Amino acid sequence: MAKIIAGVSSSHVPAIGAAIDNKQTEEPYWKRVFSGFEKSKEWMAQAKPDVVILIYNDHASAFSVEMVPTFALGCAAEFPPADEGWGPRPVPVVKGHPQLAAHIAQSVILDEFDITVVNKMEVDHGLTVPMNLLFGSPKEWPCPVIPVAVNVVLYPPPTGHRCFMLGRAIRKAVESYPEDLRVVVFGTGGMSHQISGPRAGLINSKFDKAFLDNLTKDPKKLTRIQHLEYMREAGAEGIEMVMWLVMRGALEDKVDEVYRFYTVPASNTAVGHIILEPHRRAAKKSAGKAKKPAGKMKRAAARAKTAVRRSR
Ligand SMILES: [Fe+2]
Numbered sequence: 001m002a003k004i005i006a007g008v009s010s011s012h013v014p015a016i017g018a019a020i021d022n023k024q025t026e027e028p029y030w031k032r033v034f035s036g037f038e039k040s041k042e043w044m045a046q047a048k049p050d051v052v053i054l055i056y057n058d059h060a061s062a063f064s065v066e067m068v069p070t071f072a073l074g075c076a077a078e079f080p081p082a083d084e085g086w087g088p089r090p091v092p093v094v095k096g097h098p099q100l101a102a103h104i105a106q107s108v109i110l111d112e113f114d115i116t117v118v119n120k121m122e123v124d125h126g127l128t129v130p131m132n133l134l135f136g137s138p139k140e141w142p143c144p145v146i147p148v149a150v151n152v153v154l155y156p157p158p159t160g161h162r163c164f165m166l167g168r169a170i171r172k173a174v175e176s177y178p179e180d181l182r183v184v185v186f187g188t189g190g191m192s193h194q195i196s197g198p199r200a201g202l203i204n205s206k207f208d209k210a211f212l213d214n215l216t217k218d219p220k221k222l223t224r225i226q227h228l229e230y231m232r233e234a235g236a237e238g239i240e241m242v243m244w245l246v247m248r249g250a251l252e253d254k255v256d257e258v259y260r261f262y263t264v265p266a267s268n269t270a271v272g273h274i275i276l277e278p279h280r281r282a283a284k285k286s287a288g289k290a291k292k293p294a295g296k297m298k299r300a301a302a303r304a305k306t307a308v309r310r311s312r
Helices: 014-021 028-047 098-110 125-135 160-175 205-217 227-234 236-249 280-311
Strands: 003-010 051-056 071-074 116-118 145-150 182-188 255-266 269-278
Touching: 003 028, 003 125, 003 160, 003 236, 014 028, 014 125, 028 125, 028 182, 028 255, 028 269, 051 125, 051 236, 071 098, 098 145, 098 160, 125 145, 125 182, 145 160, 145 236, 160 182, 160 236, 182 236, 205 227, 205 236, 205 255, 205 269, 227 236
Parallel strands: 003 182, 051 145, 051 182, 071 116
Antiparallel strands: 003 269, 071 145, 255 269
16 A cells, blocks of 8 residues: 655745756855755665655646636646746756556545646646755656645635645545555745845744644644734745645644754745654554563463472
8 A cells, every 4th residue: 555654844935946056056055955965865775665645835836817727736747847037947847647646536525625637737846946956957857746726816715624634634645546646745835035125035933943843743723723813923925834834734633843944044944844753652662562462472472381390
């Protein structure tokens, strides 16, 4: 059966993509940002997922404001990079996984989670920047990607709680897929930032760090944050953080935080990143449970032997 082996979240700042494309990653300003993802790339090279499910938002590239689905699932065989005004980014075409995507569509919709099925879609920096941060800049992406687009650009976006529950539904779908696939779920966007208006440039590190803490320890607390609180504390575009809750909902309640990185600013945005894995002690415990009967049986056999010797 397929299983989710980890969750990863990261900001998807477009200027990070431009820094990669313009070969500025070694410049001191950008080195500070990219150095925070070196360990993550090592982790990903070891994790070697078979599929990535990547939660992101489209920035009027695939969906204009004329039609914005709240949740959209990419079921196509491939997703070319979108032209965001400077030509498509020089990154590989994203290969999809139509079979698993169709299974997720069926599972979540029959689970009463009405997601939009998208069979043709270009993907913008919201998806390609996190791919670069976690996989570097290879000629081909090392695994298929299933894009899940969330509307956080046109009011009203979904609540954090709804996003968390979508993650739960995605986990149920993945765990009922018969092929042995190792899946990593990405939540992208954020962290605090506001790109226009009198509060442009807003960054709230205290809010961001508390969000990261609770993402690991108490995600249900985060599901109660209302839109206005995101706006007030994290800026107008800080609402993107609800997409991290899709990733968190796709994981078990208890997780181990294996890596975290936070720096400010990149362009005018706080950059946050976290890697979460299923809780190891829980995994050991369930393995231990399987061994217990064997131990009990051995002790019972030893007692029986003693009883036999005594009776002789
Ligand atoms: Fe964004």
